[in-house]
Amino acid sequence: MTADPSSDSPVLAKPVCVLGLGLIGGSLLRALHDAGHEAFGYNRSDATVDAATRDGYDASSNLVATLARAAESDALLVLATPVTTIEPLVSAIAEHSPSVLLTDVISVKQEVQRIIARLHPNGRYVGGHPMTGTNRSGWSATDATLFDGAMWAVTTTDETRAEDWLPVASLAVAVGSRVVPVAPDAHDRAAAAISHLPHLTAAVTAAVGAGESGLALRLAAGSFRDGTRVAGTAPDLQRAMIEANGIAVLNVLSETIDRLVAARDELRDSGTVEVLIDDGHRARSAYEQLHSGTAEVISGVAVGDDGWQQELRRQAHQGRVWVG
Secondary structure (H helix, E strand, O other), X not given: OEOOOOXXXXXXXXXXXXXXXXHHHHHHHHHHHHOOOOEEEEOOOHHHHHHHXXXXXXXXXXXXXXXXXHHHHOOEEEEOOOHHHHHHHHHHHHHHOOOOEEEEOOOOOHHHHHHHHHHOOOOEEOOEEEOOOOOOOOHHHOOOOOOXXXXXXXXXXXXXXXXXXXXXXXXXXXXXXXXXXXXXXXXXXXXXXXXXXXXXXXXXXXXXXXXXXHHHXXXXXXXXXXXXXXXXXXXXXXXXXXXXXXXXXXXXXXXXXXXXXXXXXXXXXXXXXXXXXXXXXHHHHHHHHHOOOOOEEOOOOOOOOOOHHHHHHHHHOOOOEEOO
């Protein structure tokens, strides 16, 4: 069975309140509003709020008033700021809208979970992470189509309640994404390998290339451009996500260094880099094959059934997605 959204797709019944209107949060506000869903947002910057308002979106720089509105309307709250900035937001949520359902679009899950458990221990939280973005930031970079066809990780533990998980998963589907149910620790290990490590390898590729001379940068073409694209992301945003996932990143970085050292030694001793190149080519081919067609969907389980959380995760590890 393949993913084919239709009128049977889950309905997003709640209003959505987005806290943080940068690239991801602002794009989410745009996508929801443009699709006809009730959505409003907060940003601490008056300039960002003014820009969003001029574009026709419902935004405020008054956090307390925004949270009161979210509580009154039983909105789904979305944390959409870097993980390093969410503690004051979580504390404010615990004070002003303690009963609302909370999710996020942050690229690490265990650290967000720890912060919420410490500052809002009775909060209802289901983590989320849309696997999309660009190297630009701020309201001017927002795009209502950013989530079309994207994979959206939604955390699923054995304690997750169906009535909390479904609205978060439905949010992802409402903006055109496919849901990948995943445990928080499994998400962070995967994100370290396929998101955070590429920022480090992009940074070192850019630094080595720029260190040669102006000639090297003038000659640089597609390989350098594509391999260093994410190095153009604001440094504070890169550091926030990588450092918040430190243990998982250390593990994949160690494997990367080991593989590069082995390739260096193989080139020095045998004049070849066959092993690393062949391994990388096989892995890239596997990625292209997995993404070449329509994704298979999770089947044979309904959210809320006995053991639904484990079964969703099991099928997600087979590369399947949830669409409702």
